[in-house]
Amino acid sequence: MKKIIKITIYVAMIILTTSYIMSNDALAQNVEKIELENAKEHLVNGEYKQAVRIYERLLENNPNNIPLLKMKAIALSNSGDELNSLKDFYKIIQQDPNNVMALTGMGVSFGNLGEYKEASNYLESALKEEPDNKIIKNYKKIIDDINIKYRYVPTEKPVSTAVKNNGEVPVWVKSVVSLWGVEKITDNDFFSILEYLIKKDIIKIPKESSFENTKELKMLSWVKGNLNLWSQGEIPNSEFFKNMNWLIENKFIKSDKMKQKSQKELEYEVYLFNKYLRDIKNNISKEKRYIEYSNPSQDVIKKFLRDYVKWNFDQQVKMPSSGFPDPTYEIINDTYIIKYKVYINQQPIGLPLDHVSTLENTFKFWESKELKTNNQKAKMIFEITQLKHEANVWVTWVVRDMGEGVLGHAHLGKGVVEVALGDYTCDGSFQLYDVESVEKIMTHEVGHSIGLQHTKDRTNIMYPTYTPSYAYCLLS
Numbered sequence: 483m484k485k486i487i488k489i490t491i492y493v494a495m496i497i498l499t500t501s502y503i504m505s506n507d508a509l510a511q512n513v514e515k516i517e518l519e520n521a522k523e524h525l526v527n528g529e530y531k532q533a534v535r536i537y538e539r540l541l542e543n544n545p546n547n548i549p550l551l552k553m554k555a556i557a558l559s560n561s562g563d564e565l566n567s568l569k570d571f572y573k574i575i576q577q578d579p580n581n582v583m584a585l586t587g588m589g590v591s592f593g594n595l596g597e598y599k600e601a602s603n604y605l606e607s608a609l610k611e612e613p614d615n616k617i618i619k620n621y622k623k624i625i626d627d628i629n630i631k632y633r634y635v636p637t638e639k640p641v642s643t644a645v646k647n648n649g650e651v652p653v654w655v656k657s658v659v660s661l662w663g664v665e666k667i668t669d670n671d672f673f674s675i676l677e678y679l680i681k682k683d684i685i686k687i688p689k690e691s692s693f694e695n696t697k698e699l700k701m702l703s704w705v706k707g708n709l710n711l712w713s714q715g716e717i718p719n720s721e722f723f724k725n726m727n728w729l730i731e732n733k734f735i736k737s738d739k740m741k742q743k744s745q746k747e748l749e750y751e752v753y754l755f756n757k758y759l760r761d762i763k764n765n766i767s768k769e770k771r772y773i774e775y776s777n778p779s780q781d782v783i784k785k786f787l788r789d790y791v792k793w794n795f796d797q798q799v800k801m802p803s804s805g806f807p808d809p810t811y812e813i814i815n816d817t818y819i820i821k822y823k824v825y826i827n828q829q830p831i832g833l834p835l836d837h838v839s840t841l842e843n844t845f846k847f848w849e850s851k852e853l854k855t856n857n858q859k860a861k862m863i864f865e866i867t868q869l870k871h872e873a874n875v876w877v878t879w880v881v882r883d884m885g886e887g888v889l890g891h892a893h894l895g896k897g898v899v900e901v902a903l904g905d906y907t908c909d910g911s912f913q914l915y916d917v918e919s920v921e922k923i924m925t926h927e928v929g930h931s932i933g934l935q936h937t938k939d940r941t942n943i944m945y946p947t948y949t950p951s952y953a954y955c956l957l958s
C-alpha cells in the first residue's frame with residue numbers, strides 16, 4: 483500500500499511542475515518533438531512517404547533547418563525519389579558547403595541516377611572532411627568501381643551566364659608586395675591590407691584558381707617567394723590568384739566575401755542545379771541508362787531472398803547438433819589438439835564486402851587461444867573442407883529473422899554457425915553490416931561452436947551483446 487501512495491504523489495508533482503513552466507513556445511516545441519519522433523518512427527518502419535510529409539510540415543516554419551532537410555532528403559532517397567532528395571541535400575550544401583552528411587548524400591543520390599563521376603566528386607569532398615569515415619570510403623569504392631565498369635556520357639552541367647570573374651589586381655599592388663618582401667611591412671599589416679583590398683573589390687580573386695595539389699604541405703615563406711616573383715613581373719597574375727587563395731584557405735587572410743552570397747545568387751544556383759537535374763532525368767530515359775545502385779544492400783537482399791535455400795541451412799539448424807560428426811583430437815604433451823573441419827557456404831552474389839577472407843582471422847584468433855577441456859589444456863586447429871558430410875561445423879551468412887536483435891546463432895560444440903549480414907533497423911531498408919562487425923559476430927559464434935559459453939566480461943569476445951556498425955547506412 484505504502485508504495486502505491488508514494489508513486490501517486492510523485493506523478494502529481496511532475497504534472498504540477500510541467501504545467502507551471504509550460505508556455506506557448508514550449509508547447510510548440512513539445513509538439514515538434516513528438517512530430518519528429520513520429521517521423522523517425524515512420525522512417526525506420528520504411529514508411530518513407532509519411533515521414534516526408536511530416537518533415538515537409540515542420541520545414542514550413544523553418545525552411546533552412548539542416549537536420550530536418552537531412553532527414554527529409556534521406557527519406558526521399560530511400561523512397562526512390564533521388565531528384566527531390568538531391569534538391570534538399572543541395573539546400574544544405576548552399577548553407578554549409580562542408581557538411582559531410584550532405585556531401586555524402588549527394589554522392590549516393592547522384593550514383594543512384596547513374597551520374598557516377600559527379601557522385602565520386604562529392605564523395606571525394608566528403609572524404610576530405612572526414613578521411614577515416616568508413617561509410618564514405620565504402621561508397622566511394624563502389625561508385626569508382628561502377629564508373630570503370632560502365633561507359634556512360636556524364637550529363638553536362640549548365641554553365642552560369644553570370645559575368646565570369648577572371649580576376650583583377652591593380653599593378654600598384656606589386657609595390658605593396660615588394661615592401662612585404664623586404665620586410666618594410668609586417669606579415670599582419672600585409673594581410674590586413676589584402677583583406678581590405680579584397681573587401682573593397684579592388685582585388686578580385688577567381689575562386690577556381692588554386693594549386694593542384696592542395697594536400698601537399700606548403701609554407702608561408704614559399705608563398706612569400708612566389709609573390710615576390712610576381713611583384714618582379716616574373717610570373718603571371720594567375721599565379722598571384724593561386725597564392726591568394728592559398729592564403730585565404732589557410733586562414734592568413736579572412737575573406738567573408740567568398741562565403742556571403744546574395745539571395746539572388748543562391749536562387750540562381752538553385753535554378754542551374756534544377757536544370758542540371760532535369761537534364762539528367764532526360765538523359766536517363768533517352769539513353770535507357772542502366773543504373774547500378776550506390777548502396778548494394780538492396781540488391782543483395784533481393785538476390786538473397788530469391789535464392790533463400792542456398793544461403794540458409796534451415797533443416798540443419800533445426801536438427802540437433804548430434805547429427806554432425808565429432809571433431810577429431812589427439813593428445814600431444816598433455817594437450818588436447820582438437821581438429822575442426824569447417825564447411826564454408828558461399829556468400830550471396832553481388833555482395834561487395836568480403837566476409838569469407840575474414841574467417842582466417844577468426845580461425846587464427848581461436849587457434850592462438852589456450853583453452854581447457856576435461857581439466858586439460860586444449861588447442862584448436864581449423865581445416866576447411868568442401869565436403870559437407872565430414873564437416874563438424876558449417877558456416878553461413880544469412881538474412882533471416884533469428885529473433886529480435888539476434889546477430890548470429892550457433893550450436894554448442896559443433897553444427898551450424900549462422901551470422902547476420904545486416905538488418906532493417908537503421909533506416910527502414912535493409913542495410914548491410916560492415917566487414918569488421920560481421921567478423922566479430924562470426925568469431926563469437928565460432929566460439930560457441932567450439933564449445934564456449936557466454937561470459938560476463940565485457941571485453942571478452944564471448945560477451946553476449948554487441949552493437950554492429952553499418953557499411954552504407956547514412957543514418958548511422
Ligand SMILES: [Zn+2]
Binds near residue numbers: 930936
Ligand atoms: Zn552468443
